[in-house]
Amino acid sequence: MRNGDFSDIAAFIAVAEEGSFTRAAAKLGLSQSALSYAVRMLEQRLETRLISRTTRSLSLTDAGERFFQTLKPALESINNQIDTLKTLHNRPAGNLRITTFKHAAQTVLFPALSAFMAEYPDITVEIDVNEGLADIVAERFDAGIRFGEQVEKDMVAVRVGPDIRMAVVATPDYFARYAPPQTPRELGEHRCIRYRQKTAGGLFAWEFRKGESALDVKVDGALIVNDSNMLEDAALKGLGLVYIYESQIVEHVAEGRLVRVLEDWCEPLPGYHLYYPSRKQHTPAFSLLLDRLRYRPHG
Structure with a gap:
């Protein structure tokens, strides 16, 4: 040729x-x-x-x-070598593809990328928001971000965020009409706003843990959504109980717009981890992003 x-x-x-x-x-x-x-x-x-x-x-x-x-593989190796040569001239470069949840993108990736991309303008980062457990090798991602408990055992996992808690909330007006549930089993008596996973297509079960007890509850309700922001909006409009990331509603609870219940059943979950194949050959761009995302607890 x-x-x-x-x-x-x-x-x-x-x-x-x-x-x-x-x-x-x-x-x-x-x-x-x-x-x-x-x-x-x-x-x-x-x-x-x-x-x-x-x-x-x-x-x-x-x-x-x-x-x-x-x-x-040969083309990838050539591109990696090109990226390495650029790095030697103090201009780290390359393309990175990351698959993750929407919540992880908003709370882990975007806060880190703001300064990272300003510092390394020749590094391109593509974020694929996907609730399913993507095969990062087959789909040619550099890495994925998921809860620690969801990472496959043959992957290298690096913690990139703190523990996460879920919350069950509704408006004060809702609880003026319905008695607050004392245990997850009482959720069957309530109007719950259900969440359909976009990728998997199934209705999400509400997961509860309290000491040695664990319950996964398939709630009922007339409203189903497939976006976490819609869950938040529906709760604020008094349409029922929602099961949502604590970080999304902490200000609403503090300011009285929403009331939290079953807090003792919402124990911390393993935080987000970035995972990648153990045999992956790191590019300079990947190593830089990995170091920037690595979770370092304060104190």
């Missing part, structure tokens, strides 16, 4: 990763026609069809799959 084919290979790999010319073109900042031309020229030079296209779908041929599996 001749010089200049590196960009064509990068174009093919982007299409293979995204499974779409549209998404790959957006990722590379190219027009779809330019991307399609680059892949077509690569196929002509190789005299091999790499991608099967129809009007509705795209898939790799057997040759394309072998080509992709062989060259992707």
Whole structure:
């Protein structure tokens, strides 16, 4: 192959990763026609069809799959070396992809990224908000952030946040009409606002722990939402009880807009951890972000 084919290979790999010319073109900042031309020229030079296209779908041929599996690690290694060389010139650079919860993005990632990205303007960070437990290897993420108890045993896990507590709350007006529950089992007598997980699709069970006792309660109620901010709004409008992150409602409780119940059943949960494969070769950009996110308890 001749010089200049590196960009064509990068174009093919982007299409293979995204499974779409549209998404790959957006990722590379190219027009779809330019991307399609680059892949077509690569196929002509190789005299091999790499991608099967129809009007509705795209898939790799057997040759394309072998080509992709062989060259992707090599391209990643080249990009890592380029990032390392840039770092040697005091300009850390690279692309990082992190999958996480919305709450973790808001409470852990964004506060750290404000100063981090100002300090390292050549590092690009992509955040994928996904409530499911993504396969970070198969989906080509650099790392994920989840609760410590959810991290697979074959992953390296680094704590990036303090313990987290949940809370059950409703408005004073709601509790003027309904007696506050004293135990989680009494939630069946209340109008509870249920939460449907966007990715998994299931209704979230309310989890309670008190000493050695543990209860997962499938509550009932006429309103179902799939966003934590909607939970907060629904509670403030007096529509029922919600089970929500304590950090979201602490000011509402302090100022009397919401009343908390079952607090003794909401024990701290393991905080957020950043996890990644143990065999992962760190890029300088990843190491810098990992160090910035690492949780350091005060005192």
